[in-house]
Amino acid sequence: MKLRICTTLFSLTVAQLAWGQTNGKLVNTEGNAPEPSANSYTVIGATPKQEALVRAQIQVMQPDVYPLRVLFVPHWKYMETARIFRLHVPAGYTSAMFTHLPSRSVFIDSDRYVSDDSLGYWVAHELGHLAANSTRESDADKAAGEYRKRLRDARKPDAH
Numbered sequence: 815m816k817l818r819i820c821t822t823l824f825s826l827t828v829a830q831l832a833w834g835q836t837n838g839k840l841v842n843t844e845g846n847a848p849e850p851s852a853n854s855y856t857v858i859g860a861t862p863k864q865e866a867l868v869r870a871q872i873q874v875m876q877p878d879v880y881p882l883r884v885l886f887v888p889h890w891k892y893m894e895t896a897r898i899f900r901l902h903v904p905a906g907y908t909s910a911m912f913t914h915l916p917s918r919s920v921f922i923d924s925d926r927y928v929s930d931d932s933l934g935y936w937v938a939h940e941l942g943h944l945a946a947n948s949t950r951e952s953d954a955d956k957a958a959g960e961y962r963k964r965l966r967d968a969r970k971p972d973a974h
């Protein structure tokens with residue numbers, strides 16, 4: 815029980831750090847947050863276009879576990895947050911997002927935002943971490959496969 819309380823406090827603190835300068839009108843509902851369902855998660859720090867896109871993609875993917883929040887943060891804050899979480903972010907340029915499982919937060923490096931397609935591809939991977947409740951890349955990719963398929967199916971020209 816004690817451990818759980820510590821974890822909650824920890825994620826609160828870090829979430830506030832991460833939110834700090836990206837969103838001035840933050841309303842913090844953490845602590846009494848209801849179980850998330852489709853679309854009840856918050857998207858923070860994104861442009862309206864990015865937010866619409868990431869919500870549409872997550873809706874298409876219908877993940878087994880939804881994030882509580884998706885945060886778009888500048889690169890320096892992304893690296894700092896990873897450091898605070900003691901997460902290993904690979905030195906290469908393959909990692910543009912990561913997920914903090916205890917707080918179900920997906921962090922996206924907005925300075926490495928490449929294209930709409932790659933956003934969906936990597937968000938699928940992060941949702942895979944949540945679905946598998948695992949930090950292992952292989953577990954995440956396994957779950958992501960189905961989500962990526964749903965994305966591809968939704969994009970097919972004959973789908974409309």
Ligand SMILES: [Zn+2]
Nearest residue numbers: 939943951954
């Ligand atoms: Zn991963």
